[in-house]
Every structure is written in structure tokens, then in C-alpha cells.
Amino acid sequence: MDICLGRRILRDVKERGRDIEGIIKQWFTFVKPSYTKYVDPQRHISDIIIPRGIENKTAIGMVVEHIRRRLDEKSEKHSADLEKLRKLAAEEELSPNVIIVEQTSQLKGMHTILQDPSTEQVDFVFYFDRLASLLIERALDCMDYTSAVVKTPKQETYHGVQPAGTVSAVAILRGGSCLETALKRTIPDCITGRVLIQMNKQMSAPELHYLKLPPKIETHSTVLLLDPQMATGGAALMAVRVLIDHGVEQHKIVFVTCAAGKWGLQRLTAVYPEIKVVVGRIEEEEEPRWMERRYFGC
Template sequence: MADNHGGTESHVTIQRRTHYSPPWADVSIIGIAGSSGSGKSTLSHAIVRKLNLPWVVILSMDSFYNPLTPEQSKRAFDNDFDFDAPDAIDFNVLVDCLRDLKAGKRAEIPIYSFSKHQRLDNTTTIYSPHVIILEGIFALHDPRIIDLLDMRIFCEADADTCLSRRVLRDVKERGRDVDGIMKQWFRFVKPNFEKFVEPQRKVADIIVPRGIENRVAMAMVVQYIERKLIEKSTHHRAALTQLELAAASDPLSDRVVILDQSPQLRGMSTIIQDIDTSAEDFIFYFDRLACLLIEQALNNVQFREKTIATPQGYKYNGLQATGDVSAVLVLRGGAAFETALKRVVPDMRTGRILIQSNVRTGEPELHYLKLPDNIDSHESVLLIDTQMASGGAALMAVQVLVDHGVAQDKIVLACYAAGRLGVHRLAKVFPGITIVLCNMLADIEDRWVEKKYFRC
């Protein structure tokens, strides 16, 4: 009895240690500070263009100005409010956003309107960046932010150059007049630079004079970011390999459901897997199988009894889902289930996730994300793809849902076919999810279903 208890405890401990960290779980943050008009934004955009990667994001401190009272707003329109002092920035909200992003969570970034001198009600969502470039005059001011930064940069430029750039920017982009700009410059900007901005040079790792004209400094920053991205990629692939080794000897989870292999289902699977099957027949039978998969996946949904009175005066006793049900399609394979989804649940809300494997390294990469609103409150979320081999893309897709507040036990992954290794790996990391399959195929199976369904 003692031996069995010890074995169970050891198994639980091992299971708890099994963890998946996506590439954005420890995002690298680069802070770029400097005087107004010193070229911070220009340098940031030049770095992003040089890298040409979708997961390098610029976060401007201009978004984090404090909301203004009616009196302060009036002073702002009269060019009599100091926007260049640290008190104008909501550092608490900024630090919270950076900490969330550093931890791999979603962050809601405020939107500030310079024409209205007010923070807007809507926000911009940032999720899954690998590198964040934080740019603003006080990017190196708050010690809490400095502790989160991986690289600290200070931009320098001649005062006359800074003033001319500020005039051009504020007139063109913010609807300001030259007299008001000059008034603010000499009353607020210049004194605050000497008092608050210039001292940030002392904590900078790199001081960049002449902005984007300084090609040596830009090359250093780009090389640093590229090295960080390579390190993240190497660590991510090593973690996936480790998960593979950990899951290889485990029995299949009891939350893995394989459709009953009836003669009808085996017949349709044979037609689908026959290389000589025409495209029309393939689509017809796959849609039928997809309907069966979705119906099985919906068994995870909780229902309550409901009585409806018909127009003829009769009463019908039926069942109603206790909450909303939505589906997230993993592109492009998941799009093959759209016809079946409309047949089974015509009004189901759907989202999209595009995860593609890097052609050079084989590492899964998140390229696009659009989830249904309030997905964290849904009763059940179907995650749909045609095939799962190693499980790398499925791991990332489930992690995305978990990061957006969806509980594991509400997630149902529906796949036409999956490799045993990928299923083991996914169930090991996320033991609470349900996996519904039609077939178990080889771990190295090519993604042939979507190619044949979409004829390309």
C-alpha cells in the first residue's frame, strides 16, 4: 500500500513539472529614451523594418498619458499643460502592462488622443510578441521599468534638430500650431529635459547619437535582437523535444476520445485515405466525418432542460446549453471544418488562429489571432484542426486559449487524425482538455488532408 501511494505521489509530481512555455513567455524588452524629437520613434521603426518580423512590437509611452480633468484639459488646449514631466505618465498602468507581457499574458494598451487631449475608452490588445521596443522620453526613468528591460538605449540629438522635428511632427500629426509648440518647448520641454530626461543617460547601455544615421549602433541593436530570437527559438525547440521524451512512455489519457470505429466510419475513412478518390468524393465524405467529430466534441457541453411552447399550443421538452459554445479554427487545416460547423451549429461563433512551422527550424510560430469576444466566459470552446503530428502547433494553440482565460476543462480539441506522440505530449502538458479523434495515424504523417480538401 505504501509503495502504491509513493508511486502515485511521484507520478503527480512529474505531471506537475511538465510545463510548456511558448516563445513569448519571457519577452525581451528594449527601452529607448531621449529628448522629444531625438529620433526615438524613427529608430524604433527602422529596427522593426530591418528585422521584418511580425513578433517585434513597438510600444509608445505616448499611449500612457494620464487622463486629464476638465481643468487640465482646458489648460492643454491653451498649450499651458506640462506633458513632458514624469507626473504626466501613468507609470502604474505601464508597469502592469509590461509585467503582463513579460509573463506571456495579454495586455490592453490605452489609446491617447492628442487632438482631444484625452485617453479614449477603447484599447489596443497586445499578445504574444517576442520582443517589445518601449520608446518614450521617460523609458529609463522608473526603476520598476528599468528592472524589466533587457537593453537600455538613450538617443541623443542636437537641440535645434529636436525642436525642428517636434514642430514638423506636431503640426502634421497632432494638429498643433507653431506658436503653441514653441511656447511648450521653452516653458516645459527644455527645462524638463535637463531635469528629468538627460539623467537617464547614466543608466543606458548604449548611447546613440544621430539616430538612424548611426548605422553602427543600429546594427548592434539589430544583432542583439536577432541573437535573442535565436536563443528563444533554440530553447523552445529543446523544450518541445523534452516534452516528447517525457510523454513517450505514458499510457493514453482517459480524456482522449476516439470515434467508435463502426463499419460506416471505417468505410468513409477508407474512401478519404484512398489516393484515387476524386476531390468531390473526398470533400463529401470528409464533411460527413467532420460532422460526426463535432457532434462528439459537443458532448463535453453541459445542458439543462427547457420547455418551449409551439405556435400550435403544444409544449416541447428539450435541452439548452448552459452557456455559450464557440469554435476556434487552427488555420489552414481547421478551415476544412467550416461546412460541418455550419451544418451542426449554424450560429456558432468562430475564431481563427494561424500557426505555421518555420521552414528552416520546424518550430511552430503564431502569425495571426482572432478569438470570439468574451471567450473566457464560454461554456465550451472547440479547437479544430485536421491533423496533429508532433503536437507543437496544438500545444501553442491551447496555450493561447489558456492565456485568454479559457479553463482547460472547457477546451475540446477535435482532429480528424493525430499521431500518438502528439496526443501524449498535449495531454501531458494540459491534462484537463478533452481530445476527440477519428483516427490515430503515424507520428510523421504529412498534412495531406487539407491539401486534398482545398486542392492545393
């Protein structure tokens, strides 16, 4: 404020021919009270304050251009890092935390029906839900369990196990919604959340558009992350990052997908080595997404 007052005195005396006493009186009567009431409180919560607000188009344009330039730089760095990660991941074998469901004749038969273009939508939904149920059940093997003792109807003691804590699931929209029917059949009381991540084709980077997580998700013992397909792993990487940012520990996350590319799996487990991945089959790299389109019929 002292610097502003000094500049005002120099300007008004030199350019406007005003006397110092009048300048100081105006300062303490109007300028400083307005500053204290309107500007100063905003300084504590604002990164930048633009004088005259929306009318100052020049300043707004400069801020927008600066943000755009920084985002472009960040996107270029992100793309370079992903390419570097791709080269490193190509040399590595799949992590032991990647669990490929046993390829039984039943499972291969369901994959055959799902990939057949002539399969009717009602049949596609039926067999997809069956496959998804198997994946969810396999993912539950990754949970922590504690010992439990119950009395049978014959009053005999049975020593078993029970979940060590709360299980929740987060669906990556819109594809992740395909797995929710199987999820509810397997875990009827499972708490669910949503996250919408879309790829920016211009910048080749994922963008977060919507987020609604279950309350106190950081306290849950297991968090299932649902997406029917994963090619490059960009959306999965961001979804895991979102969960970690909200307090979920890596080892509590289980990513469930029907089909995934090997490169995407390598990228995901290279960045987050403690998470577990349950996958139905390994698909061709860069395979277009098609499961949710056939599941929903649009």
C-alpha cells in the same frame, strides 16, 4: 539628467574650452526642454531608446543582434524541452480526455474513401464533411448542459437539456477551415475565430502569424479548436496557449481533429491535462499534412 549635465560640463570644458556659464545656459535653453518634450515621455513606454534614430546603424545592429541571439537561445531551450517532453510522453498511455470516435464500419468506410488517392475531389469533400460532422457532434457531448422544460405541440411537458452557455470555435489555418462547413451545419449560429500558426523549419518551433478571436471568448462555456491533422502537436500546443492567454480556461477547450499521431496527443495532454480531444483516428507518427490540400484542391 544630473549625470548627463555633469558629463557635458566635463567634456565641454576639457575638450572644447567652453566656460561653465555658457554650458549651463545652453543646457537649460535647448537640451533639457527638448529632453522633457521628446525623450522623457518615451521612457515610460520604451524598452530602449536609440539616439539619432534610424541613422544610428551601429546601435540598431547591436539591438538586432541581441534579439537574434536571445531568440536562438529560446529556440534551443524550446527544442530541448520538447524532446524531454517526447521521452516522458512516450512512457504514458493516452489520457482519458482523448476521445477516439467509435470505429464503426461506416467510419472506416469514410476513412477508406478519404485515403484512397483515386477519390475525386468532389467525393473527398462530401465524405470529409460527413466525417467532420460526426466529430463536431461528438465534441458537443463534452459541453455543459442545463435542464430545460418545454411544451410539446400536444401540450405535454418534456424535460430535456440545453447548452449551458455560448459555444465558439477557432480554426487553425489553413487546415481548420476544412471543418467549418460541418461546424455550420451542426451549429449554425456558432461564433468563429482564426489563428494562423506555421512551423519554422530552421528552428523547429511554431510561429504565430495571425490571430482573430471571437469577442469575449473568455466568457464562452465551450471553445472548439479545429485542425484536421495533428502530427507532433506543435501548432496545437501554441493554439491552446493563445486561448489560455486570452482568458479561456483549459477545461473549456475541446480540440477536434480528424487524424492525430499518438505522440502529438500525448504531448498535448501532458502539457494541458484538462483539455479534451476528439479524434477520428490515430495516424502514423510524423505523417505529412495532406487533408487540406486534397480538400481545397491545391
